[in-house]
Amino acid sequence: MYVEMTDNTGQVSQEMQAETVKLLKFAAEFIHLPEHKEMAITYVLNDEIQDINREYRGKDVPTDVVSLEYEPETITFDDAFEMPEALQAELAEFDSFIGELYISIEKAQEQADNYGHSYEREMGFLAVHGFLHINGYDHMVAEDEKVMFALQEEILTAYGLTR
Template sequence: MHVELVDETGKVTAPIIEQTKKLLAFAADYIKLPESKEMAVSFIDNKRSHELNLEYRDTDRPTDVISLEYKPDEEEFFFDEEMEIPDELMAEMDPFIGELYISIDKASEQAEDYGHSLEREYGWLCVHGFLHINGYDHYTEEEEKEMFSLQEEILTAYGLTR
């Protein structure tokens, strides 16, 4: 999987950027995502997180990670109106799956609050957002159990434990 990384803050260390790339590739392999998939990750500050959270989620506060899942639009590919295109084919035709915005301010705060390393917090946010853009959610107790269990499985298998 190809990951485009942008540090809008200029404060993210090279090891965190490298960990993010490797962890996302690992997570993609773990859930058997095709290698052709692409995504973007931007490291931002709380001010930018607040702006994006308001714009995309109508929530007037900063948050730790914003996940924007991308779903291809059949109209982009100029198919005959009567053709029905299977979701699998659409997914192959457009490899971009989405983007994550990770607040470095929230990551620092939460690492301290939870008593674990900054590397662990960035990894947790990265995998959490990645699972969201791949269809996982935690609105119900059942969904939460599935998503958080998978998230912990991936982090543990990668070697990023508490």
């Protein structure tokens, strides 16, 4: 899996970015995600994530992570149409991008302090949490929450990023 990283804050170390990529690749293998998938992470401050949260979720408050799952449009063809190989390859490229995450480093620090664990653990938690969202997991109902939260804890523990 390819992960594109952008740090709009100028405060996330190269080491932490590299560790996050390593964690997400581990998570991708853990859920058996095909290797050709791609995603993006942008580290932001509270004011920027508040703007994103307002625009995409209708909530005018800063949050810890916003996950934007990419949902490609379904293209159908008449059965008589034989798609050229070049077009097949081009369409497959669109299928590789799964989504993007925005993580507030200020919220991550605040939550790490509140929960009594490391900033690194919180940043890893937020990355895995968002990653699961862009792969179809959710926690809007109790049953789904139980599944998603158990899986994210299982991934973090197996990776060695414990509380």
